[in-house]
Amino acid sequence: MIKIYHNNRCTKSRCALEEIEKSGKEFEIVYYLETPPGKSELTAIIKKLGITPLQLIRKGEKVFAENYKGKVLTDEEWIDAIVAHPILIERPIVISGEQAVIARPTEKIKEILG
Numbered sequence: 001m002i003k004i005y006h007n008n009r010c011t012k013s014r015c016a017l018e019e020i021e022k023s024g025k026e027f028e029i030v031y032y033l034e035t036p037p038g039k040s041e042l043t044a045i046i047k048k049l050g051i052t053p054l055q056l057i058r059k060g061e062k063v064f065a066e067n068y069k070g071k072v073l074t075d076e077e078w079i080d081a082i083v084a085h086p087i088l089i090e091r092p093i094v095i096s097g098e099q100a101v102i103a104r105p106t107e108k109i110k111e112i113l114g
Helices: 011-023 039-049 062-067 075-084 106-113
Strands: 002-006 027-031 093-096 099-102
Touching (some): 002 011
Antiparallel strands (some): 002 093
């Protein structure tokens, strides 16, 4: 089962969802702004992506500029920041089993869809 962490206001996220729909594979949509991942789920996502928590953060968001820009935090503190402000999550995240990608550019989704 494919899972997409989706924000319908995001063009890249809508494009990724369209690619998943075209694939004919079974999928689940997680509207992460309405149902944000908790700390353990977010930690698991970051591990599957093979990145640091800081690499998952959208640094252009207002909440980042106002609260975190220029700060040096531990991985756990960054995860806490993301849990507190899910708007900071880079999107879209697509997961299948133990594989995960941030589908930017959209072509990266092919790594998941095969």
